[in-house]
Amino acid sequence: MGTVGVVLVAAGEGRRMGGNVRKPFLPLAGIPVLVRTAQVFARVSEIGEKVIVVRREDVPRVGSLLAAYGIRGFRIVAGGERRQDSVFLGVRALSEEVHGVLVHDGVRPLVSEALVRRMAAYAREGRIVVPALPVKDTIKEISGRQVLRTPKREGLVRVQTPQAFPRADLLRALEEAERRGWEVTDEASVFELLGHPVFWTEGEEYNLKLTTPEDLAVAEALLRVLSASEDAEGQGFRVESGAPPAPKGYDAEP
Ligand SMILES: Nc1ccn([C@@H]2O[C@H](COP(=O)(O)OP(=O)(O)OP(=O)(O)O)[C@@H](O)[C@H]2O)c(=O)n1
Numbered sequence: 099m100g101t102v103g104v105v106l107v108a109a110g111e112g113r114r115m116g117g118n119v120r121k122p123f124l125p126l127a128g129i130p131v132l133v134r135t136a137q138v139f140a141r142v143s144e145i146g147e148k149v150i151v152v153r154r155e156d157v158p159r160v161g162s163l164l165a166a167y168g169i170r171g172f173r174i175v176a177g178g179e180r181r182q183d184s185v186f187l188g189v190r191a192l193s194e195e196v197h198g199v200l201v202h203d204g205v206r207p208l209v210s211e212a213l214v215r216r217m218a219a220y221a222r223e224g225r226i227v228v229p230a231l232p233v234k235d236t237i238k239e240i241s242g243r244q245v246l247r248t249p250k251r252e253g254l255v256r257v258q259t260p261q262a263f264p265r266a267d268l269l270r271a272l273e274e275a276e277r278r279g280w281e282v283t284d285e286a287s288v289f290e291l292l293g294h295p296v297f298w299t300e301g302e303e304y305n306l307k308l309t310t311p312e313d314l315a316v317a318e319a320l321l322r323v324l325s326a327s328e329d330a331e332g333q334g335f336r337v338e339s340g341a342p343p344a345p346k347g348y349d350a351e352p
């Protein structure tokens with residue numbers, strides 16, 4: 099079936115987080131965010147090739163950081179202007195041995211090994227799958243300060259990473275997005291725009307993306323909960339063994 103590779107993207111500007119330290123380098127309970135994320139993927143033996151995409155000026159710093167934490171096996175490459183450019187550069191750095199690829203935000207450090215393994219299984223099978231969770235709040239469509247309408251919550255999910263793709267298809271899709279001038283916030287969107295079926299599977303509540311300063315406080319608190327909880331291993335947070343469960347998002351698959 100071929101190898102599974104991962105591309106961790108961490109070349110953003112972090113405008114919404116603000117501050118002097120870029121998000122990947124912010125300490126989360128004393129360990130830089132990107133190091134925490136890399137540590138999770140480094141522990142998953144199903145992942146063969148690993149790439150981290152960072153801003154060009156951060157390449158040497160990330161190399162030293164990974165070495166300092168004893169994390170081996172990552173190629174570090176310079177990213178692009180938009181997220182999709184960074185993903186493209188990262189995927190291109192994987193070898194042709196790689197059949198399936200996981201694309202993950204470097205700033206989602208609380209992703210569990212269990213979710214990575216589950217998504218790696220989809221990638222190995224050549225599936226296009228995103229982890230997602232139901233929407234809990236009522237969502238309103240707006241125009242300025244005016245509320246226009248309320249879409250049915252049952253038909254909405256909030257999407258996370260790691261997202262699974264066949265490597266060659268992802269490269270072709272991103273090239274097509276470039277040709278057509280599509281700007282997307284995740285790579286699955288390109289397949290949706292191309293009319294290609296994309297499926298979803300259950301994501302994780304703890305797998306939050308560090309976007310604004312409050313997220314950092316929440317992530318610190320979650321880490322405290324995880325480490326304080328003696329039986330967290332058995333509570334579904336860090337379950338690591340067993341075959342991937344049948345994804346509910348596949349129920350409607352033709
Ligand atoms: N040119 C870019 C833009 C984003 N990303 C990465 O994509 C992930 C998700 O993006 P987001 O959280 O929005 O990060 P930023 O783009 O850094 O944040 P902002 O939009 O607030 O500037 C992050 O890990 C970010 O580093 C990237 O690798 N290259």
Ligand SMILES: C[C@](O)(CO)[C@H](O)COP(=O)(O)O
Pocket residue numbers: 181203257258259283284285307309
């Ligand atoms: C890929 C992603 O993390 C899924 O939630 C998200 O789309 C990234 O979006 P952002 O615009 O970079 O916050």
